[in-house]
Amino acid sequence: MKVAVLRYRERVAPRYGFSEDALIVDLVGNEARDQEVIPLRGWFPYEIPKLLKEKGVEVVIAGGINGVFQEMFRSFGIEVVWGFIGTPEEALAAFSMRGTGGWRVPCGRRRARRRLGQRNRSFGKEVK
Amino acid sequence: MSENEKDMWDASRDPRWTSLILDSIGDGVFTVDREGKITSFNRAAEEITGFSREEAIGQYCHEIFRANICFEDCPLRRTAQTKERIVNLEVTILSKDNREIPISISTAQIVDEQGQVIGAVETFRDLSLIRQLQEEVSGRYRFEDIVSRSKAFSRIFQVLPDIAQSDSTVLLCGESGTGKELFASAIHNLSKRCKGPFVKVNCGALPETLLESELFGYKRGAFTGAVVDKPGRFKIAEGGTLFLDEVGDLSLGTQVKLLRVLERKEYEPLGGIKTERADVRIVAATNLDLEELVARKRFREDLYYRLNVVRIDIPPLRERPEDIPLLIEHFLHRLNRKMGKQVRRLSDKALQILLDYTYPGNVRELQNILEHAMILCKGVEIQPRHLPAYLTRRTPLTSPPRSQTLAGAEILREKEKEAILSVLQRSSFRLSEAAKDLGIHRSTLWRKMKRLGIEKPRSVAKSQ
Numbered sequence: 001m002k003v004a005v006l007r008y009r010e011r012v013a014p015r016y017g018f019s020e021d022a023l024i025v026d027l028v029g030n031e032a033r034d035q036e037v038i039p040l041r042g043w044f045p046y047e048i049p050k051l052l053k054e055k056g057v058e059v060v061i062a063g064g065i066n067g068v069f070q071e072m073f074r075s076f077g078i079e080v081v082w083g084f085i086g087t088p089e090e091a092l093a094a095f096s097m098r099g100t101g102g103w104r105v106p107c108g109r110r111r112a113r114r115r116l117g118q119r120n121r122s123f124g125k126e127v128k
Numbered sequence: 129m130s131e132n133e134k135d136m137w138d139a140s141r142d143p144r145w146t147s148l149i150l151d152s153i154g155d156g157v158f159t160v161d162r163e164g165k166i167t168s169f170n171r172a173a174e175e176i177t178g179f180s181r182e183e184a185i186g187q188y189c190h191e192i193f194r195a196n197i198c199f200e201d202c203p204l205r206r207t208a209q210t211k212e213r214i215v216n217l218e219v220t221i222l223s224k225d226n227r228e229i230p231i232s233i234s235t236a237q238i239v240d241e242q243g244q245v246i247g248a249v250e251t252f253r254d255l256s257l258i259r260q261l262q263e264e265v266s267g268r269y270r271f272e273d274i275v276s277r278s279k280a281f282s283r284i285f286q287v288l289p290d291i292a293q294s295d296s297t298v299l300l301c302g303e304s305g306t307g308k309e310l311f312a313s314a315i316h317n318l319s320k321r322c323k324g325p326f327v328k329v330n331c332g333a334l335p336e337t338l339l340e341s342e343l344f345g346y347k348r349g350a351f352t353g354a355v356v357d358k359p360g361r362f363k364i365a366e367g368g369t370l371f372l373d374e375v376g377d378l379s380l381g382t383q384v385k386l387l388r389v390l391e392r393k394e395y396e397p398l399g400g401i402k403t404e405r406a407d408v409r410i411v412a413a414t415n416l417d418l419e420e421l422v423a424r425k426r427f428r429e430d431l432y433y434r435l436n437v438v439r440i441d442i443p444p445l446r447e448r449p450e451d452i453p454l455l456i457e458h459f460l461h462r463l464n465r466k467m468g469k470q471v472r473r474l475s476d477k478a479l480q481i482l483l484d485y486t487y488p489g490n491v492r493e494l495q496n497i498l499e500h501a502m503i504l505c506k507g508v509e510i511q512p513r514h515l516p517a518y519l520t521r522r523t524p525l526t527s528p529p530r531s532q533t534l535a536g537a538e539i540l541r542e543k544e545k546e547a548i549l550s551v552l553q554r555s556s557f558r559l560s561e562a563a564k565d566l567g568i569h570r571s572t573l574w575r576k577m578k579r580l581g582i583e584k585p586r587s588v589a590k591s592q
Contacts, residue, residue: 008199014191015222018199046271046289046318064194064222066272068285075282082226085191 001027003095004057005088006040012084012091016065017045023088024055030096045069049076061091156231156252159238160189160204167247176231176254178224189250194222195233204248207235218255227461228272230255257465271314274307275458278448284440291438292318297390299375299435300413302442304572305490308413309373311442316369321409324368329361332377332571339382341398350399362395362406369409375435376416376427377571383428390434410435415572445487445494446540452483455491459498472508481512481519488544488576493567516565518550545580548573557584 003026005012006019013019019040026034038055040048046069052060053076060073062082070080084091147168150157156173158166169184177184179192190198197203197219207214214235220228233252240246271288274281291298292315300308309328316326334342341350345360361370378386389395390410394403412435421427445451456474464471474482478501487493501514512520548566555561563573577583 011191015194015196015199018196044289063191064224064226066222066226066228067277068272068274070226071277071282072285075286083224085187 001059002055002057003027003059003061003092004038004052004055005061005091006063007088008063011087012061012063014063014085016062016069019048019062022048022052022057022060024052024057025092027092027096032092046072049073049078052076053078059095061088061095154253156254157249158184158189158193159247159249161247162208162245164188164190164202164205166192173252176223176229176252177221178227183224193250195219195231196221203233203235204250207237208245208248211237213237221252230259260462260465271318273310274314275455276448276451277454278443278451280443280448281451284442288315288440289318291315291440293320294438295320295409297410297412297435297437299418299437299439300411300442301418301439302413302415303444303488303490304415304568305487305492306442306444307491308415308442309371311440312369312371312373312411312413315411316371316409319369319409321368325365326369326371327361327365328371328373330373331382332374332569336379336382339378340385343382344385344395344397345400346398347400350397354399357397360395360397362389362408363397363404365408367407369411372410372412374414374571375412376414376418376421378427380426380428383431387428387431387434390431416575445490449483452494453479455494456482456498459495460502463499463502467502469502469505470508471502471505471510474510475512478510478512478515481515485519486540486543486547488547489567496565496567518547518554518565541580544576545582548576548580549582552577552582 002024004022004024006016006022007013008015008018008020021040022038024036024038025032036055038051040051043051049069049072052073057078059079059081061084062080063084065080065082070082073080081095084094147170150168150170151172153170154172156176157168157170158173159168161167166184166187166189169179169181173184174180177192184192189204190202197217203214203217206212214233216232216234218230218232220230223229231252231254233250235248235250237245238247238249274285276285288311298312298315300311302308312328313326316322329339329343331339341358341360343360343362345358345363346354348354348357372386385395389406393406395406396403418427418432418436422429422432445455456479460471460473463469482494482497489496497516497519498510500516501510504514505511548562551562551565552559555565559573560570563570566573568576
């Protein structure tokens with residue numbers, strides 16, 4: 001089953017319309033095979049369902065996503081699992097465990113593996 | 129310092145004091161550390177975003193707050209880095225349950241006693257009510273405002289963006305109250321013309337002569353009283369979209385002029401000698417059967433084909449009952465905001481009544497029913513007694529389950545007739561009042577009465 005995780009700065013995109021790319025993973029059981037990254041910048045939000053359908057995606061994992069866009073995905077036969085906060089790896093692991101049913105809350109207080117500071121995005125840094 | 133003042137001073141140095149103050153104010157407040165992780169989150173912030181304090185604290189602010197600006201130019205980072213305070217910047221956040229909420233934000237740095245930046249604070253105010261009222265006044269809606277989970281809408285969702293991107297004329301067909309204007313507005317907002325104006329004209333509301341001057345404008349001296357040039361709606365909609373509602377009500381004379389605009393993209397204002405170009409995209413809507421009007425020679429065939437380039441049929445609410453709970457939730461949310469109420473749900477019985485009803489006035493009628501119920505409801509749950517009487521009176525006696533009511537067009541027609549008659553009798557056949565109650569336009573009610581063979585009783589007609 002092909003699952004796409006919508007990403008923003010290598011974490012699950014908190015808001016669908018601002019996804020930077022999609023990590024498409026072929027899940028066989030709990031094992032992730034064949035990964036592919038599709039850039040989403042430059043695509044309108046309503047064009048993405050068609051794009052992912054063409055890639056054979058069956059499930060999309062997202063953070064926040066407006067109901068209309070969820071319906072657009074569903075109209076292309078793509079299931080949407082939303083409400084996740086964390087890394088794509090954590091999202092895929094949780095998805096493998098739970099599937100598409102009943103998962104509607106953020107995964108909670110997981111700490112990010114990468115710190116914002118390492119990515120030169122730390123707060124309070126003086127701009128010269 | 130008095131004893132009381134001393135006690136207050138001591139209490140104010142307790143960290144719990146700050147938390148109490150923050151929780152008592154109506155604006156959302158949260159703080160972040162230098163990494164951009166949330167360190168405090170007050171009660172109003174919980175209510176506006178939908179995330180609990182426990183869920184929010186420790187997360188990156190952009191993953192909880194999810195404002196559009198978080199992904200472009202994070203205001204908190206800007207403030208923390210440049211000391212620049214941001215005041216009342218309007219942004220849109222996505223709440224936990226995926227609602228877009230307009231808010232205004234203000235930010236400030238947090239520095240310690242040594243002057244070192246230790247984070248930033250953001251306060252925000254919910255602007256939903258103001259935005260909702262603006263939307264209602266301007267009639268400008270977005271694609272995201274369409275509420276549906278039905279299969280009937282799936283295909284529309286798929287094709288709507290492509291249709292919007294083209295510049296073709298669109299014909300929206302659907303019963304009164306199905307949301308044709310919302311679709312027209314959504315098409316405009318998805319189109320290349322979205323930065324241009326979206327201008328609406330109700331063709332059924334104006335007499336022929338007035339409509340012509342309204343559409344095409346007039347020149348000074350065109351007729352008595354025309355002391356200045358007046359631009360028509362075509363001119364006002366230049367570079368944007370012109371929405372012609374109730375296009376089936378156009379007179380044959382106006383149809384010829386409209387046809388010319390559609391064919392040649394040009395028109396002449398009343399009393400004008402110069403032909404003007406029309407750079408306008410037309411979206412037309414009707415609740416009438418245009419094919420039938422064409423057959424009866426009441427609508428020009430050539431205009432019909434000009435308008436019917438791309439046609440979208442919006443299904444009535446009775447054909448998509450799965451949307452009723454979703455719409456109820458949507459309207460409860462909007463009406464709570466508008467009316468300052470805290471109605472959370474419908475009782476099982478009240479919900480069943482709404483699910484069994486056939487809605488001749490479609491979504492608009494459902495909205496009016498809920499508004500009626502919310503005015504009467506003083507608690508958090510709407511009961512059957514809060515619903516309009518015509519629903520509760522007829523349901524147990526006459527209304528069979530939905531599966532049976534959808535058995536055939538004839539049964540549906542009878543049900544519609546029954547509902548309209550019931551409302552008319554209640555309003556002593558005052559059409560305006562009955563139309564308002566049904567959530568449809570007066571002229572629509574009149575047409576439905578004509579179609580269903582409902583006549584005003586003579587005694588009523590005489591007394592009025």
